[in-house]
Amino acid sequence: MAMFAVLLLLAAPLLPPAAAQRPPGCRRQCGNVTVPYPFGIGARCHRAEGRGFRLECDDTRRPPRLTVAGYGHEVVAISLASAEATVLLNASRACYDRASGSGRVLGRREYPMALNGSAFLFSSMKSKFVAIGCPDLAYFVDDGGYYVTGCMSVCRPSERALPGSCRGDDGCCQSNIPLGLASYRPHLRSFGRRQQQQGGTFLANSTGCAYAFMVDAWWFWYAGSHFNRTGDFAVPVVLDWAIRGAGAGASCAAVRENATAYACRSAHSVCLDSTNGPGYVCNCSSGYEGNPYVLGGCIDVDECARHDLYPCYGVCTNTPGSYLCTCPKGWSGNSTVQDGCHQQDKFTLALKAVTGVSIGVFMVILACFWAHLSLQKRRMLRAKQRFFEQNGGLLLQQHLGSLASSGVAFKIFSEEEIKKATGNFDEARVLGRGGNGVVYRGVLPGAGGSTTVAIKRSRVADEKQLKEFSKEMLILSQINHRNVVKLLGCCLEVEVPMLVYEYVPNGSLHRYIHGGGGKSEAPLPPGERLRVAAESAHALAYMHSSASPPILHGDVKSANILLDGELTAKVSDFGASRLAPADEAQVATLVQGTCGYLDPEYLLTCQLTCKSDVYSFAVVLLELLTGRKAFCPDGPEEDDTSLAFSFVTAVQGGRHREIMDGNVREELGDEVIDDAAELVIRCLSLTGEERPTMMEVADKIERLRSCACRNATV
Template structure:
């Protein structure tokens, strides 16, 4: 009797499945512990899709990489994603347990890849990563993680830590850990790094799987004849066949079945509405639309009123900030109308360049004077702060080797600066050939004069301005040349006024890679010697005509300062001198070139107390020029 009843129930079940509208699904895998295993994931050879294999071990799902295994924390079938648990740190060290496997390395032949939802925290990294696109700055979230995580306490003594957001492309397969990069890592899904570490999610790495194709078949017997037909896969080069859905059905990669095409989203049906319903609906919609339009009009009126009031308050606040110049001259205020007329309403043909702060346009004042007009980016609060800071700095100083500020405009949405126009481009443009014959026009005499002008401008900021000013972004692209090759230092957006009772300013390190004082980067202590270091790099650029950071050089020589220092140690200094100079140089000129190189290396001393002051640098350059001039007289 039990046998007959069981067979009867099975017959009823088979009859129900044969009449199911979506067709027969692929064989599902059994749950692993309390976790459901959705299609196409496969834990055995008889379920799921064999290209999507995972393992079930003692009630825990396991994801296998090329040379390691990681527990699966969660699975989301709808988004086709799973989260694995990253490797922990070896106890009392800053080394990940999977470092021996070089971190997480997925098999690129399988349909899995790492998503863009992951934020990777790299720990115990080498200093070579400063040249990478990773965020290794003092503001990186990795510092907060190390300080707030007990298991990462050993990482506090590491030389560097970095963060980056994974790419999420279909070819993103690895999180690499190695001696030449970083020795440890952690990963967080959908991390908001602005929150305290205590509110961060548990560590996890999100992996997505590609939508599976139709089920592979050998013959029609392998397919559900009611919903699909076994046929050749046109995209296959090895004769694979698949169960393709019948007309009117589509493949559902989440359920692994052929489903009916759904064109109606209304569960009650999609028949035509009655005329009465149409009239009622039309009346309701009309009345609702009228009410909505009235509300929108009122809100727009209130919004515009608030915007105008806010703009007026902002302009007044900016005027107060700019004119509070601590004894310096007040900035001349231009109207928005004057600025728009000068730049032809910010016409694209007047655009001179774009930087992190915003754009620079060429303009002409009413009397025909050419000017450079610098605008902060809309919505960029940092860029606006830098522009306002530049006004404050330039109102304190006045020197022939500093770019002249003519005034500013605070009426428009973003603050605007108006400078004297320096018509001959930047030093970097000349050295890198961006200006026709620019590098050829820079004779050794011209380069020495440019070095002297720049050094005198910086020495003025350090020793004559009250209070002293530290530029913080000295580089060849911030040195402008006029038609007579007279140099002027520009771009004071990152500058800081030094306080008279402080020997340094504790702040987050800012500047440009390749010019940044390593001691400032490590200690966040800003002094005049930070500008001296950056100027040393500029001297090397004048001598070699090479970029401060150039990935076309050998990996160990990417940094110009490191490269020249190595060549000097190997007694190959002459080999780094710009051939344009070296090929026509006299013996005395070569000696002065060597003198400039050794002066630059003095500026680049690791410890700032061993570097000369800018006043001493300017005097040394003056002495070198006198030697070169004596050669000319002879």
């Protein structure tokens, strides 16, 4: 327990000195936990509105124990910047009689947690419900006894283990929790244990005890395979807090005019509506830091003293909310980059005279344009700020600290940084063009040397997409799969956000199959083609099954599968991607995709699903097996325009082997070719429900690879 608290305190963000301001005589510390206002220890030291801001410190414990008054929950960290608090929750446990095979319960302890009426709600983004043990069913209900969510955990034999962790078949399962959750009452139930004598399906590797708990998702992910607890133990849970006041009425718009109730007390603070439940939180304005809940709490950031965050290689002058960086007298150039300032040439007397006359002649003209240029500059700055807020920049900024502490390297770039990295979008740096925009090769400076990246400059985005952009960026930035191109950051100061990805040097799979692009790559051997197909299928299966929430690609094609220096496949270009809709009523207003790969059912219903990606991937697999393009409008016959249609027609006529690439057919053998054709036909079904999942497709391709290897050794 003490070790958990130490780790959490090391990860918590440090508060600036202004955050320590509070009514005189109030404690600021309980053990190693700093307590910033509006929280307080004891009476009259906290914000009086609502419950949950009053804390109690038990100094008789070692170390001292900080709890929420009236609730008893132990607090181990409080963050003003992200409006979060971390508390400890005891894991629920149930143990069973395995010796007799009866499945009789030997002991059960279930620990609920209630937050009703307080300033806290469970964080739906950072906390998950987890169950460990098998075979078991775990779920929890709210304060009314109604089911909220749950999951089932079983154990597959180790020799049949599937990739990934905590999937539900490896002795661990997890599920997301909804917004606005204020109470948690867990239940653990066993199933199938009485089948032990008959060798039941679920009892191959049964455990004596099962556990269920709400937990900080990033903490549990970091624990990973090292998480091996028994007996009684506690885990950290992330709670969102806000100034909630009188329920739904406690919003920025409702309380800003009420000076006595308004919580944002500092002169340089801003109000943000809570993203979880009613209420609002306060942040310091850009260029300021500290505690926005107290008078004078937000103080100016001295950018000149923070050279690592605000580089200046000239004369740095701090200003309220910002700073100025200029070259020294007698020098000129860009003072924000190393060696950017250059000493000016010494003028001769005659040259000075000519320069003075020229300046005098042009002074009037410059004066006339000065007001116009100043106005344009102010408009440009306002436009950048408007685009930044419109694209969800404030929400992303609020979570950058927690992402960094979790090991996620994600950055918000300025428009100037992107222009500099791409040479002001130089045409010579274009890597590719698609329906969603243009991709440039960029070079970003860094402490360890420059880094080559790929920068996606999108053309258009509808208003609905922009509203969800920041939430989708938070999820996409956390995807960590060896066969998915990593999202490194974004630029929000423009009308349509620009995305920064890792650079993949060997170009697209389309170029390796069909040629083009100014290079002559050697064709991929048949065995390598199946490997690339398997890696791409596993990447899509990961996005469908393991990402939370699931992610739909929406434009799967060979041009969007890149190959790195080792010819490892990496799925890219999420320009058409969508988070899986929460309900079937969410239908696209504009169908996006590429001819030859589009799911016919998607065209009819305008509803993108996981099975739409399955259909498009089947066309990519056909490209690998046949060497033909997905869509060829100049084909000799009408049927040749669509590869998918031509293949279905060939299968119906028993001619599917004839259209396969000769080298592929010779090396893989007819048996593998026939099995691959059967898989493609299932994936190309006009009805999405009849198609397999991407996980099933990936498993089938792995079996085809194994069969092909055996044939090659015979």
